[in-house]
Amino acid sequence: MQLPYVHRVTKYDPADRDEHGTYTGAEDTASDHGPVEAAYLRAIKAFAADTGVERLSVREPGVVSLVHFGLEPPLEGFGLDGLLPNGLADFHDGAEVPLDIGLELVRLMLRDAGAWCRLEVEGAFAVHVGWDQYLYIGSSRPCPAALARTRELGLFPERLDASPYAFEPEEDGVLRPADDSFWAGLHRAVVGGRAGLLEEMYVDGASHFHRLTGSGHDTLAARDTLDAVRAGLAPRARLAVWPDLSSDVGAVLAALPAEGLVEVVWQDGRGRIHSAVADEEDFSELPGLMAGAEAATALSLYADERVPLFSAVMPDADGVLRARWQAPRSVDDAAREPRPA
Known part of the structure; x- marks a missing residue:
């Protein structure tokens, strides 16, 4: 208003x-x-x-x-x-x-x-x-x-007439609630091995990553992990779902682009998730920084390349979505869009 x-x-x-x-x-x-x-x-x-x-x-x-x-x-x-x-x-x-x-x-x-x-x-x-x-x-x-x-x-x-900083919705985002239907779909994706990493954008400019264990058709383990993650998320956080981390950390590092900004996410031996932003000048330092990593992935920081599997925004405790900011468009959104004739 x-x-x-x-x-x-x-x-x-x-x-x-x-x-x-x-x-x-x-x-x-x-x-x-x-x-x-x-x-x-x-x-x-x-x-x-x-x-x-x-x-x-x-x-x-x-x-x-x-x-x-x-x-x-x-x-x-x-x-x-x-x-x-x-x-x-x-x-x-x-x-x-x-x-x-x-x-x-x-x-x-x-x-x-x-x-x-x-x-x-x-x-x-x-x-x-x-x-x-x-x-x-x-x-x-x-x-x-x-x-x-x-x-x-x-x-x-x-x-x-108006502030130049008044809120305006993003043109490319989506405002979709992370409701029970979203979590049920996420559970299916985790159990089926399609998804394994949840990005929680709790403020603009900062994220937490959560590894969603229980893949390999371990339905109960996946449910327990998702319930625990869901309960700890920040109010109105934006969520993006990614494929699981790879256990071949060397292959992840070898596949880094020749140039450009990426966010490398990895899990250490204690199960803790870390992330670091790097470009081609920093890539040589990553093996030392990630020493002991058991699994990792690399996500582009360019908007047209950083496309999650699916995404949503946390509603309030009463189930109402009152956040105005939007989650990034996802692979799932692209699949639902009608194709040109």
Whole structure:
């Protein structure tokens, strides 16, 4: 739902913009970690008060992965340790936080700590941070007191039709619930030897891998493993199913492409799953890193090549799919699409 009142709130005076809207003044694009940063947070608090909001929901959380474009280095634990009870584990889609914790999450985003999300109350309020200290606040109400307070704080609120960071569904994704039917199909695929690895994308930019034992027609073992994995998945996680790891680790390494980015996933002698992203310059280091690996696979990091067997998104405990982000399109999706005449 598009909120009717959206404002871009910044420290950049509109008088210092050129004819294209580009800021040409002297303000730094990094947080000052001081009074200006505090002014941003007070402005959000004023808009929340005008809207009658005291709690916020985390939406589409993400963490920095391969490349970090922020002006400051990412913090250890993305700054979430000590802020949320279980750190990154509590940073999931749909997590509710009180306003003061929400403001601290905004502070982390202003500081390029490595974590990002939208903070919302559905149909009433939204706040998120863009590049270069651009803050976007949406409300179901006009918030005249908050606008006046924002100007008193030395910031500049500018009315927009919509935030450029408002959620938009991906063109190539699918929004399919990981319901009982999905898990029954996964069980059949595991028992039949077609599938053996589950990727849990719990935030954007980070995944856990789970090996689904019980192949070779061991129905009960597969059921027990799937039940245990399902119970431990993050709320609203996106799921992608892959073929099982290969016990011929040497063959996996020998088959790496001549160039390009891949994610190598392997299981060690204790049953733990690891993964590492590498390109052709790193491939020579993989045998040492994977020493003692008992099984492995390599997954391309290019979207058109990284196509899982099938995929889904975890619904809430009541069975309702409230996540907005989508799972990647799968081999199963391609098989269902009608072929051109």
